[in-house]
Every structure is written in structure tokens, then in C-alpha cells.
Amino acid sequence: MSVRLRDTDSVIHIRWIPRYTVLERFMHWVHTASFLPLALTGLVLFSPLLQCGAGCVAMRNLRILHRIAAVFFGATPIIYALVQPRRMLMHVREFFNFCRYDIDWLKAAVPYYLLGRHGAMPPQPRFNTGERMNAIVMIVGAAVFGISGLGMWFGKGVIPANLYLALLMVHDLAFIVTFAMFMVHFYLAVIHPMMWQSLVSMRFGYVSESYAREHHARWYYGRERAIQLWEQQKAEGGH
Amino acid sequence: MSETGAPRVNRRDFIRLSGASLSGLLLHPSGRALAAGEGELAILYDASRCIGCRACERACKEFNGLPAVEEPNTALSPTSWNLIAAREGVSHGQQPYFNYQCMHCTDAACVMACPSGALAIDERGFVSFDKNKCIGCGYCSQFCPFGIPQLGEVNLLTGQAVASKCTFCQDKFFAADSGVPCADAGGGGPSCAEACPTGALIWGDRRTLVARAKGRVSELKDGDHKDAMLYGEHEAGGLHRLSILLDEPSAYGLPEDPGGQFFLARIYRKIIQPAGFAIFGVALAGVTAAYGLARRNIHMEEVE
Numbered sequence: 001m002s003v004r005l006r007d008t009d010s011v012i013h014i015r016w017i018p019r020y021t022v023l024e025r026f027m028h029w030v031h032t033a034s035f036l037p038l039a040l041t042g043l044v045l046f047s048p049l050l051q052c053g054a055g056c057v058a059m060r061n062l063r064i065l066h067r068i069a070a071v072f073f074g075a076t077p078i079i080y081a082l083v084q085p086r087r088m089l090m091h092v093r094e095f096f097n098f099c100r101y102d103i104d105w106l107k108a109a110v111p112y113y114l115l116g117r118h119g120a121m122p123p124q125p126r127f128n129t130g131e132r133m134n135a136i137v138m139i140v141g142a143a144v145f146g147i148s149g150l151g152m153w154f155g156k157g158v159i160p161a162n163l164y165l166a167l168l169m170v171h172d173l174a175f176i177v178t179f180a181m182f183m184v185h186f187y188l189a190v191i192h193p194m195m196w197q198s199l200v201s202m203r204f205g206y207v208s209e210s211y212a213r214e215h216h217a218r219w220y221y222g223r224e225r226a227i228q229l230w231e232q233q234k235a236e237g238g239h
Numbered sequence: 240m241s242e243t244g245a246p247r248v249n250r251r252d253f254i255r256l257s258g259a260s261l262s263g264l265l266l267h268p269s270g271r272a273l274a275a276g277e278g279e280l281a282i283l284y285d286a287s288r289c290i291g292c293r294a295c296e297r298a299c300k301e302f303n304g305l306p307a308v309e310e311p312n313t314a315l316s317p318t319s320w321n322l323i324a325a326r327e328g329v330s331h332g333q334q335p336y337f338n339y340q341c342m343h344c345t346d347a348a349c350v351m352a353c354p355s356g357a358l359a360i361d362e363r364g365f366v367s368f369d370k371n372k373c374i375g376c377g378y379c380s381q382f383c384p385f386g387i388p389q390l391g392e393v394n395l396l397t398g399q400a401v402a403s404k405c406t407f408c409q410d411k412f413f414a415a416d417s418g419v420p421c422a423d424a425g426g427g428g429p430s431c432a433e434a435c436p437t438g439a440l441i442w443g444d445r446r447t448l449v450a451r452a453k454g455r456v457s458e459l460k461d462g463d464h465k466d467a468m469l470y471g472e473h474e475a476g477g478l479h480r481l482s483i484l485l486d487e488p489s490a491y492g493l494p495e496d497p498g499g500q501f502f503l504a505r506i507y508r509k510i511i512q513p514a515g516f517a518i519f520g521v522a523l524a525g526v527t528a529a530y531g532l533a534r535r536n537i538h539m540e541e542v543e
Contacts, residue, residue: 043515043516043519045354045376045512046512046513046515046516059355059374060374060375060397060399063374063375063376063397063398063399064396064397067396067397067398113529113533114529114532114533114536115532115533115536116533116536152398153395153398154395156377156381156390156393156398156400157377157380157390157393157400161380161381161382161383161386164381165381165382165503165507168378168381168507169507169511172507172511172512172515173511175515176511176514176515176518179515179518179519179522180518180521180522183518183522183523183525183526186526187525187526187529187530191526191530192529192530192533193533193534194533
């Protein structure tokens, strides 16, 4: 049997699959662009290293920046909920949907992301366990930031002092949790050598077919087929 | 703990002390290690001698250049650092007056909470305030157990709320430090105490004043004022504004245990905030280490 080479055989065809809408990507980057200045202008209060000395006037102005960024940070999810409520609801349902494969995913994630052992990764839907954890931390964090931040912004001198202090501490604890999560998210999405397609998809909206199959099998094949393939693969014992 | 003899510790104090010593072990000690002590100054207010003439209020405003308000003044504000108020029901209405000003705590929650170093503890014991360093966060007003630092008008857009409070007339002492006599000093100590005509407000060495106050309290107890007490000897590590009360502290709106706010401020400044700052470092180190591992172990050609 002979194979005839055709011209098109020398070209690699990649099927691109849409993953994020324009609005989703836009909202993601507005949120990012407001989270970072919020973190930096908030952090100024945290360390004696950054205490002002002569530059107190500058520090007074940072609080204005913090509030401007906060408006964008808070407005993003609200606008998204108003413009595409059904899609947002769909996302939230996806985010809060966990099953036993997520435990397997977490167990396999460390050898996978640090050592490149990718065979043990169970099939994932459109958002993998880590992405869903990040989303939940950010959703809960944004709500906590919003409530405590608005309380401090408009309640200073109005609400009881002890309530103000509680809001202050909750706001700071929310920062610690969300910033730690953000760093993991930033590392995996931007720095990690295997995940570049994830970053590309948040920029252009598409992932390649092979990436979708490898990283989001339950999205690519559908839940039943993906799990069937995964169990089959495990039964064969080979990765 | 009791002053003399065997220490009496109840469960609440025990938990608090254990927590405090644990955090003391873990954390770099800040502020002063010793309680209010030698060489420190204080103001002593004797409610039994106060006639409510408000000479202290006016002297305070005059020396500190604060604008006058319509009398009688009813509240502390950024421009009223000293206030005489009559408390209803105190000592059966015989001596209802109380002078409200900064208590100059040893364990000052405001100083602990201040992120810019505008509030500081002077070696003479009082809590100084540098308005040029104040960034207007207003945390001091929220942490103070006595509600002393008052916010100016809060700017709703910026959240700006520059606070202000009694400074023990620090300018007199700072002028003396630099060898330049202070203009319009009106005496070398806090203006309120210099102005008081009845000796209800006096100032001087803290230890001397404590001894004197104790003598006065026992005098009052022997007389008509069975509930007389000295407030400020041990509260919040020792106050530098001591008060002789004729009734229990709550009758004057004073907290029984003002030290709790300092503990809270300490947790905030010494645990929560450093943890927040450390997150940056830890995250950077973690990311670098993870990247190093991933680079060494992951071979892209195999993955692709």
C-alpha cells in the first residue's frame, strides 16, 4: 500500500475551539487591572518599610486611587450580571460543581505541575479544579471586599467603632487569602511552561482541540464519554 | 493581678495573659517594655475639685491655636481637645463634672494602629501627634478605647478624615528640648493644668501624682464620697492622665478595661498586617521555586 503525498499534508491543521466570549475576556482583564492597583495601594498600610516619612501627601492620594480601582473591581461582576445574567448563572453553577474527580485532580496536580507527570490527571470540565477554586475564592473575596470596603468607606465615624475594626480586619484577611490565590493563578496561567494556551485563550478566546482534549476532556468529549475513556485508561494501567 | 501579695488571676485574665505572652514570644516587642514608670509626666484630674469653669478648655484652645466654639462646648472635635462635661447622676449630682482629654495611655491602641507614625509615645510618657505625618485613615479614632481622637469632616469621595487630639501641649516640651523658649508658653506644662484655678487639674512627675492621688482618694472616702477611686494607675498599662473619680468609671462613660483595644490593635499590626506583607515574599519565593522545578522536570517536547 502506498501513500500519496498531497500538498496539504505538509500543513499542520489546528482546530480552534471557542472558550471565552469577548465580554468574558474583557471583564477578566478589567478585574485584573483593578485588583493589582488595589493590592498595591492597600499594601502601603501594611509595612513599616513603606511608611511615608516626608511623602505623606502622596500616601493620602493613594487612598483615592484605591477607591477608583475599587469602583471598577466592584462594577465588573455587577455589569456582567446585568448584561448576561444567564451566562453568569451558568458560570456560577460550573464553579460550584465539584465531584470526586476533583480530589483526584488535586492529588495529581502537584506531580503534574511541578514534575510534568501528566498521566494521572482525571478528566475536567471547561474549568478545572484549580480554576474553579480560584473563581470561588475571587467571588467570595470580592463580596467580602465589597461589603467591608463599602462599610469602611461610608461608615467611618458613623458605624460603631468595633464594627469598623471588624470590617478592617476582615478586609485585610480577605486580602491575604485572595492574594495568595492570585499568585497561584498568575503562576499557572502566565509563567508555567505547559499552560501558555490558557493565557492565550483568555486573550483571544480560543484553545486548540488538542489542549481541550488533554486538559478539559469532560468539556471536549462530554461527561460520560470522558469518564468512560478515563476509566478505560486506568483499567489498562498505562498512561 | 493584684498590686501586692499573691497574684490573683481569673480564667479570662489567664487566657489573655497566655495569649499575650505567646504573641510576645513570637513577635518583636514594640512600644516600651516597661509599664509607666520613672521620669514620666502626667496630668491629674480631681473631679472633687472641679467647678466646671472651663478655664482649661479656653487655655487649651488658646495655646494650641484652635478656633473658638459657642459655649458651652458639648463634644470633643478636631478643634476641641479638652472638654468639661456634666454627667447626670454622678455622685448624686453634687460634683457632676468630668474633664475629657487624651488619656495618654502607656499601651496606646492609637499608636499601635497608626500606619504612618503620626502618633507616637514620647519618652516623657505622653502620646504625641505629628499632623504632617497623618494620612487621614482615621484608624486611631476607631481603636481608641476612650473615643478621644476625633475625625474631622469625613470626605466621602476620598475617605480622608484627618484626626486630632490633645498632645499634652507637646510644643512646650519640644521647644524646651531644642532650647528655644516657646512663645506664649504660659507655664512649662500642659495649658489646661496651668490654667486651672482650683487645682482640679495639676501636672508633674507621674509617680508623685499617683501617691498624691491615693492620699486624696482615701481622704474623699473618709468624707462623703464612699465610691471615690483613682482611675489610670494601671489601666491600659498606666495612663498619663490620671483621674480621681467620685463614682464608678462607667458613670463617667469610661471603660473598665481599656487595655483590650491595645491587644486588638496589636493583633492587627503585629500579626495580620505582617502576614499580608509576607504573602508577597512567600508567593514570590514559591513561584520561583515552582518554576525552577517545572523547568527542570518538564520537557515540552514530551508534553506536546
